[in-house]
Amino acid sequence: MVDGGRGEQRREGIERPPSLISESPEERVIKALLEAFPTAVTDFKKLRQGVLRARIERRDLFKACMMLRDQQGFEHLSMISAVEYDTRFEVVYHITSYQNRLLVELITTTPKEDPSVDSISSIWGGANWQEREAYDLMGVKFNNHPKLERILLPSDYLYHPLRKDFKG
Amino acid sequence: MNLYTFCYGLIHWLVDLVNNLWFWLGGHLPGALGGFFTWAGDLAKSDLNISFFAILLEVLIMVIIALINVLNFIWIDRKWMGRMFDFYGPYYVGYRIGGWLQNLADGIKLFVKEIIVPKKADRLGFLLGPVIFVASSVAALSTIQFSPQFGVLTSGVDTGVPAGVLIAFAFFAIAPFSILVTGWSSNNKFTLIGGLRSAAQMMSYEIPMLLVVASVFLLSGSFSFVGVVGAQHSVWFFIPLFIGFLVFLTCIVAEVEIQPFDLAEAEAELVEGWTTELPGFRFGLFMMTSYMRGYIGGALVVTLFLGGWQGPSLIPAELWFLIKAYLVFLVIEWMRWSNMRVRIDQLLNIGWKRLMPLAVINLLIAVALKTMGWF
Amino acid sequence: MAEMWINMGPQHPMTHGLWNLRIKVDGETIVDAEPVVGYLHRGIEKLAEARTYTQVIPITDRLCYGASLAWSHLYCTAAEDLMGVEVPERAEYLRVAALEMQRIASHLMWLAAYAADLGAMIGFIYSMRDREVFIDLLQALTGSRITYNYPRIGGVAHDAPPDFARDSLRACDYMEKKLKEYEDLYEGSKVFMLRNEGVGILSKEDAMNLGITGPSLRGSGVKCDVRKDMPYSVYPEMDFEAASHPDGDCYSRYRVRMDEMYQSCKIIRQAVTKMPAGKWRVVAPRNGPVGTGIGRVEDPRGEGMMYIVGDGTDRPYRLKIRSPIFVSVSAAPKLLVGYKVADVVAIMGGLDMCIGETDR
Numbered sequence: 065m066v067d068g069g070r071g072e073q074r075r076e077g078i079e080r081p082p083s084l085i086s087e088s089p090e091e092r093v094i095k096a097l098l099e100a101f102p103t104a105v106t107d108f109k110k111l112r113q114g115v116l117r118a119r120i121e122r123r124d125l126f127k128a129c130m131m132l133r134d135q136q137g138f139e140h141l142s143m144i145s146a147v148e149y150d151t152r153f154e155v156v157y158h159i160t161s162y163q164n165r166l167l168v169e170l171i172t173t174t175p176k177e178d179p180s181v182d183s184i185s186s187i188w189g190g191a192n193w194q195e196r197e198a199y200d201l202m203g204v205k206f207n208n209h210p211k212l213e214r215i216l217l218p219s220d221y222l223y224h225p226l227r228k229d230f231k232g
Numbered sequence: 233m234n235l236y237t238f239c240y241g242l243i244h245w246l247v248d249l250v251n252n253l254w255f256w257l258g259g260h261l262p263g264a265l266g267g268f269f270t271w272a273g274d275l276a277k278s279d280l281n282i283s284f285f286a287i288l289l290e291v292l293i294m295v296i297i298a299l300i301n302v303l304n305f306i307w308i309d310r311k312w313m314g315r316m317f318d319f320y321g322p323y324y325v326g327y328r329i330g331g332w333l334q335n336l337a338d339g340i341k342l343f344v345k346e347i348i349v350p351k352k353a354d355r356l357g358f359l360l361g362p363v364i365f366v367a368s369s370v371a372a373l374s375t376i377q378f379s380p381q382f383g384v385l386t387s388g389v390d391t392g393v394p395a396g397v398l399i400a401f402a403f404f405a406i407a408p409f410s411i412l413v414t415g416w417s418s419n420n421k422f423t424l425i426g427g428l429r430s431a432a433q434m435m436s437y438e439i440p441m442l443l444v445v446a447s448v449f450l451l452s453g454s455f456s457f458v459g460v461v462g463a464q465h466s467v468w469f470f471i472p473l474f475i476g477f478l479v480f481l482t483c484i485v486a487e488v489e490i491q492p493f494d495l496a497e498a499e500a501e502l503v504e505g506w507t508t509e510l511p512g513f514r515f516g517l518f519m520m521t522s523y524m525r526g527y528i529g530g531a532l533v534v535t536l537f538l539g540g541w542q543g544p545s546l547i548p549a550e551l552w553f554l555i556k557a558y559l560v561f562l563v564i565e566w567m568r569w570s571n572m573r574v575r576i577d578q579l580l581n582i583g584w585k586r587l588m589p590l591a592v593i594n595l596l597i598a599v600a601l602k603t604m605g606w607f
Numbered sequence: 608m609a610e611m612w613i614n615m616g617p618q619h620p621m622t623h624g625l626w627n628l629r630i631k632v633d634g635e636t637i638v639d640a641e642p643v644v645g646y647l648h649r650g651i652e653k654l655a656e657a658r659t660y661t662q663v664i665p666i667t668d669r670l671c672y673g674a675s676l677a678w679s680h681l682y683c684t685a686a687e688d689l690m691g692v693e694v695p696e697r698a699e700y701l702r703v704a705a706l707e708m709q710r711i712a713s714h715l716m717w718l719a720a721y722a723a724d725l726g727a728m729i730g731f732i733y734s735m736r737d738r739e740v741f742i743d744l745l746q747a748l749t750g751s752r753i754t755y756n757y758p759r760i761g762g763v764a765h766d767a768p769p770d771f772a773r774d775s776l777r778a779c780d781y782m783e784k785k786l787k788e789y790e791d792l793y794e795g796s797k798v799f800m801l802r803n804e805g806v807g808i809l810s811k812e813d814a815m816n817l818g819i820t821g822p823s824l825r826g827s828g829v830k831c832d833v834r835k836d837m838p839y840s841v842y843p844e845m846d847f848e849a850a851s852h853p854d855g856d857c858y859s860r861y862r863v864r865m866d867e868m869y870q871s872c873k874i875i876r877q878a879v880t881k882m883p884a885g886k887w888r889v890v891a892p893r894n895g896p897v898g899t900g901i902g903r904v905e906d907p908r909g910e911g912m913m914y915i916v917g918d919g920t921d922r923p924y925r926l927k928i929r930s931p932i933f934v935s936v937s938a939a940p941k942l943l944v945g946y947k948v949a950d951v952v953a954i955m956g957g958l959d960m961c962i963g964e965t966d967r
Contacts, residue, residue: 114837115901139815142903145914145927156914158901158929162815162831167903190818193937194929201652216645216966225653226925317732421613425635425948491726492798500620500724500952572798573726575949576635 089164090116093136100131117169122155125172126182129159133187137163141188144195146202148227153179153204174204183209201226234381234390235293239286247276283386290384291374298373301554302524305561306335309523312562313569338516345512350419353509357417362514364410369521369528372403376531377457379541379549392458400532401445404487407525408434411496415506426505429576430496433486436583437493440591441483444476447598448536461540470537472601476594477537479587484529484564486583488522491568498573530560610638613948617646621952623720624962628939628955632948640943642936647966655926660686660760660895663923668754670928671964674713674907676705676745676755678964681904683758684839685913686923687891689900690760695886698762699841704775704878705748705757706840707871711782712741713907714864714871717959718789721861724952725802730792737785740778747771762888772879779872786868793861803858807942807954810855817941818934821909822867823958826860828853833905844881845874857957864959894921908932908959930964 090110097105097118104124109117120128132138142158157170174181183206185192195206196215203224206212214221223230251273258270275281307322311330314321326333349358375397377383380390393399408431415427449455451472452463463469470477486493497505507518534540534556541549543556574582616627625646631639651670655663667682668675680702687694694702715738722730742752747768749757757764793799809819814827824831832849834842850866852859895917902913909931918924935958942954 140820141818142910143912143914143927143929145925147916147925147927156927158912158914160910162829162836165836167837167901169901188818189813189816189938189941190934193933194818197933216648218645225650230653313728317729318736319732421611429635494726495949498726498949500726501615501949503620570729570792570796571727572722572796572802573949574798574801575947577947578801 089161089166090114093132093166093168094118096131096136097128101128104128111169114165115167115169117171119171119173122172122174122181125157125170126184126187128170129157129184129187132159132168137161138166138168139163141184141191141194142167144191144198146198146204146226148202151176153202155181155198155204157184179203180205180207182207183212185209200224203227234385235290235383236286236385236387239289239293240282243282243285243289247282251277287384287386294374294376294384295370298370298376298524298527301557302520302527303332303335305523305527305558306520307332308558308562309565310334312565316566316569339520342516342519343513347514348511350509352419354417354419357413358509361410361414361417362510362518364413365407366517366521368403368406368410369524372400372528373524375400375403375457376528377535378553380458382550383457390458392456395455396457397445397449397460397532397535398455400528401442404525404528404532405434405438407487411506414510415496418506418509420509422502422504423506423508426496426498426502426508429502430489430506432576433489433493433495433579433583436580437483437486437587440479440583440587441487443588443591443595444473444480444483445536447473447476447595450595450598450602457535457540460535461542464539464542468537468539468542472606473537473594473598475590475597477533479590479594480536481533481560481564482582482587484533485567486579488525488529488564490522490526490564492571492574493579494573495576495579500573526561526564527557530557530564533560609633615951616643621724621955622962623956623960624965626936626960626962626965628951630943630948630951635947635949637943637946637948637951640940642939644933644936644962644965647962649967651967652926652928655923657922659893659921660690660891660923663926664759665754665756667928668756669963670930670967671906671908671961672753673716673959673961674709675753676709676749676757677713677904677906677911679756680706680758681902681906681911681913682926683760683902684904685900685902685915685926686760686895687900688902689895689898689915689917690892691896692761692889692891694762694840695889696841696883697766697885698887700878700882701748701763701767701887702758703840703842703845704767704875704882705745705755705763707874707878708741708745708748708775708778709755710907711868711871711875712738712745713959714868715741717864717907717956721953721956722793724956725799727792727796727799730789733785733789733792737782740781744771744774744778747774759888759891761891762886764888766887767882772882775875775879779875783869783872786865790865800858802949802953803861804854804856806857806946806950807957808854808856809938809942813938813941814855817938819909819938819958820931820934821906822850822863823860823909823935825849825851826863826957827855828859833903833910837903839902839904841878845877847874857953860957894919895923906931908961908964909935911964928964928967930967932958932961933965933967936960936965 094108101124104121105118107119111117138159138161140160142160145156147154153174155172159168172181183195185195195209198204199212200214200216201224254269254273258266311321322331322334325331325337349355374384377392383392385392411430412427415423448469452460454460489496497507507515510518538556541553543552610631610633612629612631614627614629616622617625627643629641630637651666654666664679667678670678715734719731719734746752749755809827811827811829814824828851830849830851835849847870850863850870852862897919898917900915904911911931912929914927915923916925
């Protein structure tokens with residue numbers, strides 16, 4: 065039911081750019097991301113119907129998110145997850161488009177010595193607390209965040225408990 | 233024979249009984265000591281003293297009757313609420329009398345609790361506020377008359393206190409002051425907001441209520457309970473003054489601060505409003521007093537609009553009065569348990585923009601009726 | 608009166624849990640607000656890393672006391688996505704029936720708390736009484752009443768008891784009758800409408816941008832529902848509508864939840880009548896593969912998501928939980944400023960707070 069009839073999927077009240085109706089929305093998003101950031105976006109993949117994954121360099125993350133919101137109609141940031149690997153942190157953004165029924169998984173990588181990415185809380189207000197949570201539990205810093213403080217743990221806590229060197 | 237003559241006779245008999253000893257002592261003890269006893273006996277025998285104590289006894293009787301009624305009211309409230317809410321209400325304490333003893337058990341529980349005064353509270357105001365609240369309510373209670381014969385009277389004639397209704401309203405209106413004092417002196421932001429809300433609420437509902445009361449006074453031409461009820465001999469005032477009746481009922485609910493208008497102790501946003509910091513039995517007294525005020529409200533509605541103690545003489549007048557007061561209380565409780573709470577600005581809007589014009593219209597109707605000579 | 612800060616919480620009747628809403632009031636008008644959460648943080652994400660995939664299911668039940676089944680189901684869908692497990696069809700129907708019962712129970716609990724907040728104890732008692740019907744059904748199905756531990760990776764724990772379909776249908780009939788009664792009780796009350804209409808208005812754009820999801824977002828007129836947008840389980844075969852209401856105020860959010868209960872009754876009917884015979888569980892592999900899995904469901908409170916990273920062992924490497932209320936509560940300043948102190952309970956109550964999932 066998701067596949068057929070693009071025109072029916074138009075929601076009440078949400079305007080969609082008319083020129084883009086003909087294309088499949090997944091292809092359109094991939095194409096737009098690749099055109100705008102040809103060097104930064106790597107490893108894109110359609111996971112299943114309506115779910116995309118792309119990796120993006122952290123320097124272009126803010127601009128890519130801006131573009132996704134303003135030009136591709138991604139109104140909603142679902143989730144920000146920070147994952148620790150041996151040499152890097154991955155920050156995973158799940159971004160949703162209500163009008164196109166799309167979910168994009170943007171993965172950005174940041175080295176362990178300098179775990180920081182640009183804050184996107186000025187783009188999606190819902191990112192504010194999720195970034196604070198990622199900072200609190202995983203220790204990833206978000207540049208230009210309005211209030212990057214601990215949120216779930218006490219403000220005088222010393223550790224970031226979701227890191228693997230913290231034995232729970 | 234009315235309550236005053238009964239109490240007068242009782243006190244007189246008691247004084248005579250004691251004076252036998254006093255005068256015997258005065259006759260047998262030497263000098264100044266004997267003179268003192270004689271003087272004391274004469275003083276006790278004087279009419280002023282006896283009537284003073286007779287009135288005190290009357291007040292005591294009225295308050296005891298009222299307290300028993302209040303216990304009934306709490307029980308009825310709980311049972312009625314239980315029926316509306318699909319449960320039994322009090323059940324186990326006093327199993328054979330329908331859980332009536334539950335109130336006493338709650339009272340004992342609250343009574344044995346420690347009285348804690350918050351460290352930074354204003355001690356005098358904190359301790360005095362609830363006392364003023366209770367005392368003013370009890371004072372208002374003692375003015376209620378159950379029948380021309382039964383009430384706090386000052387002579388053997390069945391006219392009652394000349395300005396009895398006015399005194400009742402005057403005592404009734406002291407409560408917001410005590411609420412404000414308690415709320416402020418508890419040194420807690422929730423109690424402070426509760427106290428201020430209560431002050432604003434009482435102020436805006438007092439005026440339409442007294443306008444309605446004025447229309448009743450206008451029609452009856454009297455300030456006393458006996459006069460007001462006597463004027464309703466042919467037709468109860470809620471028929472000609474139906475608007476006033478509704479306004480008065482609403483205002484009484486607001487004055488007593490129960491459910492649609494209980495903003496001063498709105499438990500959802502203000503924890504318990506101005507009673508948040510009250511400990512143990514002070515809270516218990518407040519709880520009891522709020523029911524007591526509900527009882528006074530019901531009694532005032534009955535007096536002013538529902539013909540007081542008038543009714544077929546199958547059952548005594550006093551019982552008629554109580555039955556009507558209980559029915560009004562049931563209606564108030566029905567409103568209480570099926571309604572939500574309004575917001576403070578909406579409350580003031582209702583008071584000033586709805587009830588106030590209605591009260592004025594009601595007053596105009598009363599004036600018209602009076603000038604037409606129908607009353 | 609000068610402006611002052613008031614701490615509503617952590618121990619306050621408004622909070623329905625353990626959080627703190629600091630509001631700055633000028634008289635009775637709110638000029639600033641700051642929610643403080645974290646009092647109930649149990650580190651569930653960290654706990655999950657030390658348990659095997661199956662052992663995580665009871666922990667995810669503890670995420671929300673109002674809708675625990677939705678969370679364990681969400682975890683199972685995420686784990687199935689990671690492992691590539693196909694769930695038998697009967698299990699999917701059982702899950703959908705249980706999930707919708709859970710949704711009704713959760714919404715009734717919200718209604719109970721909301722009515723009590725606004726001052727109508729009668730609504731609290733009635734809603735809790737009728738919630739019992741669905742809790743009993745879930746007890747018959749799963750064996751417990753609050754934390755069900757029912758879904759499994761690759762199916763559900765047990766089959767439905769005999770007569771489950773008949774009882775469910777009767778419960779739905781009963782519930783629809785009672786919902787009419789609630790509508791009379793609330794919408795017939797002038798006071799309820801006074802307290803709800805025009806309070807806590809949230810525009811469509813703000814709601815989407817601030818990440819508010821679920822009934823609160825649909826109450827702002829956005830017609831989006833994960834059950835429709837990214838259908839999971841057997842929702843595509845069900846005939847229902849995503850309820851929405853355009854006004855964006857507290858009444859609108861109330862209306863959406865009431866309509867959702869009707870729709871849930873409809874889904875339960877279809878699920879129990881269409882339910883095929885067959886297996887209700889397949890055996891899932893003990894070790895998960897290296898990779899990631901996402902689960903995205905429509906929780907009673909909004910969009911619930913889980914992101915699982917597997918490293919080839921029998922324990923999840925990382926489990927990230929997206930709680931709808933955690934994001935919604937961050938919008939509190941936007942919602943509250945300009946309204947009265949008494950509106951705090953209507954607005955925050957209208958979001959259906961659940962602190963277990965907020966703090967995790």
